[in-house]
Amino acid sequence: MKKFVTIRDVAKAAGVSINTVSRALNDKPDINKDTKELVLKVAKELGYIKDATALSLRYGLTKVIGVILEDSSNPFFSEVLKGIESAAKKKGFNVIFMNTEKEYTLEEEAIKTMLSRRVDGIIISPTQEKSEDIEFLVNSQVPTVVLGVHFDEIEIPEVYSDDTHGGYLATKHLLEKGRRKIIYMSGFLYKSVARMRLEGYKKALNEYNIEFNESNVFEVEEGVENSYKKMLEIIDSEKVFDGVFCFNDISAIGVLRALRDKGFSVPEDVAVVGYDDISFSQFMEPPLTTVCIDKQREGELAFELLHDLIKKKKRTIQKIVLDVELKIRKTS
The missing domain is CATH 3.40.50.2300 (Response regulator)
Known part of the structure; x- marks a missing residue:
């Protein structure tokens, strides 16, 4: 089986030091333009992919968030997810998605799976059949945003419609x-x-x-x-x-x-x-x-709020409530 290409492999093929490769791949300014282009060319030819685990250990972030939604069959959630993914991509984050099919036990399992993957934060649309798992997330201090619903008795960031x-x-x-x-x-x-x-x-x-x-x-x-x-x-x-x-x-x-x-x-x-x-x-x-x-905007706002939590920009619990409007067609 072919092993992953490392920085050391790129350095050897390009005839430069490991430190030079690192600086080129991370777009540092203090590197010769021609050298940088050479390193990037060699890295692409070899099929080099950044080691997310190593980046996580270095910076304390995986650049991955978990999204837990309750019903993948409902087009509403696909549009919300599109908004989340669009906003996440702009910030260089990847998204892991899990569906709970409106089952509380699957919701609990999804949370455990996301935490085992060491995601930087979680956006969740909970079933609300119970609230112990949401309380667990609050107590664990994992950056979390609740999407689409509101909890009266739990202080947690939320994005939902009016x-x-x-x-x-x-x-x-x-x-x-x-x-x-x-x-x-x-x-x-x-x-x-x-x-x-x-x-x-x-x-x-x-x-x-x-x-x-x-x-x-x-x-x-x-x-x-x-x-x-x-x-x-x-x-x-x-x-x-x-x-x-x-x-x-x-x-x-x-x-x-x-x-x-x-x-x-x-x-x-x-x-x-x-x-x-x-x-x-x-x-x-x-x-x-x-x-x-505005389903896509709801998803975008959920990620933006989560990103602020991950970056520790928000110290207060935010509740973002979106306006709604009536679209009159032919059934009324």
């Missing part, structure tokens, strides 16, 4: 369209995003003097099939409704399919609003009205 306002915008829009019997197809309410969107839903109802009815809120595990089955159950129960506010766009896909299969016309019979504005929402039939989050 979900209360988003729930309010979605519900108010349905009310403005004359809908008065609005269902909230919620995610599990142990998640801060589901609770905050519920608060926004309640706020809009209150403005229109409509009494909140708990029987209009349905906790559903995220996923197209789950929301599809739940919507069929609701329809079969003969519940009267004329609007549906969905926890996210993935949920809305299942809701729209169930309504169509049961002979409902959207938006004539039932108006539907989603949340997240994932990439294909505008191409659905009919195109989905949804609350828009």
Whole structure:
């Protein structure tokens, strides 16, 4: 098996000292231009790759961060990850990504794996089923940023969207369209995003003097099939409704399919609003009205905040809350 090319190999092939090779590879100013070009040319020909482990030992940084997300099947997270990777690349950092499939035990394992890899910091979108693993990260003093959710009782840097306002915008829009019997197809309410969107839903109802009815809120595990089955159950129960506010766009896909299969016309019979504005929402039939989050910017901000923590530029706990907006299309 071919061994890794070392600085010593490059120095021997170029006919210069190891120190000269080191200075050329690290772009030091006090080296002759021709010599530097020679070293870089030889290094490339030999296939030299910098030893990240050696750099870590020298500078105390691996230049690698860990990203733990809860659902790789949801396009929302792919757009967030794109923002993280873009911002990380600009700072010379690499990203290790792990998916937890919304399972708390897998989340715990992912954290242990990231720490065993000696990442410089972690960005995590937690399930929130429990919080012991997040508390562990706080106590371990590993630079960590929580993405997309909010913890009331844990002091940790966070980047998330204004979900209360988003729930309010979605519900108010349905009310403005004359809908008065609005269902909230919620995610599990142990998640801060589901609770905050519920608060926004309640706020809009209150403005229109409509009494909140708990029987209009349905906790559903995220996923197209789950929301599809739940919507069929609701329809079969003969519940009267004329609007549906969905926890996210993935949920809305299942809701729209169930309504169509049961002979409902959207938006004539039932108006539907989603949340997240994932990439294909505008191409659905009919195109989905949804609350828009700048997902890539959310990822960029999460990395920028983490980078400041790694560089010890931030001493206070920051909570960055992104604005949201309503994208009105054809389902409402």
